[in-house]
Amino acid sequence: ACRTPFYIDMSDKKPQAPEVDVGQMTLTKGSGDRINTTVVVHPIVLLSIVDHYNRAAKGTARRVVGTLLGQMLDGKLHVTNSFALPFEEDLRDPQVWFVDHNYHEKMYAMFKKVSQKEVVVGWYSSGPRIKPSDLAINEIFRRYCPEPVFLIMDVTGGSSTVKKGDLDPRDFPMQ
Secondary structure, X not given: OOOOOEEEXXXXXXXXXXXXXXXXXXXXXXXXXXXXXXEEEOHHHHHHHHHHHHHHXXXXXXXXXXXXXXXXXXXEEEEEEEEEEOEXXXXXXXXXXXXXXXXXXXXXXXXXXXXXXXXXXXXXXXXXXXXXXXXXXXXXXXXXOOOOEEEEOOOOOOOXXXXXXXXXXXXXXXX
16 A cells, blocks of 8 residues: 655745755554654755755656655654666656665665764655655655655755646555
């Protein structure tokens, strides 16, 4: 069963030092209790996403995908780091895509050696909109955390308005 990803639209947020409070998230604890949590994205994460896009997809219709790392501090989920993932998708058929699991495992192992406190908290996409394959990608990240954050950031400066054929965050059924 697909779970609802928590969606963060960064198109209207302006990075501010030292962090960007992007809003509320409802998490489900192991006991089944649901708790509201504030998600805080640190500026280095936003810069890393833009850098990833500029290196891998600038000037194309492609998007980039990566892993978000962080930890819970003082009742807030702090997204403090990220890393890029090799990702390809067929622009004509949104159900055809590839993310390199082996690369993800190796990178995460290296990050764990540097910081034991940072864990996988979700993933990002350069968007600018939600794609039909994002639910399946979200399921991959559920292997690492039960409620992955999905941060979508329009790095082109365009509008993140949902267009015909794209999914709206409200289309994900709550479970």
